[in-house]
Amino acid sequence: MIGGLIALTIAAIGAAYATLVIRAAPNRRDNLSFGILAFADAAMTAWRGLNALAGQSLIDNAVTIPCSIAT
Numbered sequence: 001m002i003g004g005l006i007a008l009t010i011a012a013i014g015a016a017y018a019t020l021v022i023r024a025a026p027n028r029r030d031n032l033s034f035g036i037l038a039f040a041d042a043a044m045t046a047w048r049g050l051n052a053l054a055g056q057s058l059i060d061n062a063v064t065i066p067c068s069i070a071t
Contacts, residue, residue: 007049014042044070 018038025031044067051063058064 001053004049004052004054007045007052011042011046011049014038014045018042040070 015038018035021031021038022035047066048058048063051060052058056063
């Protein structure tokens with residue numbers, strides 16, 4: 001339970017960081033690429049957190065396959 005909440009908190013911080021990176025200079029390609037990478041990382045962390053809250057194992061195929069594809 002607490003692990004899932006921690007993962008969701010980390011995902012929220014990652015999404016906020018990605019937003020700051022993109023909003024700092026939205027016309028620069030490096031900011032866009034790093035911002036999109038940060039959003040993808042935050043989405044994967046949120047997926048792991050939601051699955052942990054649901055009681056699933058983090059090494060289950062329902063967790064690892066989407067994260068592998070996103071990586």
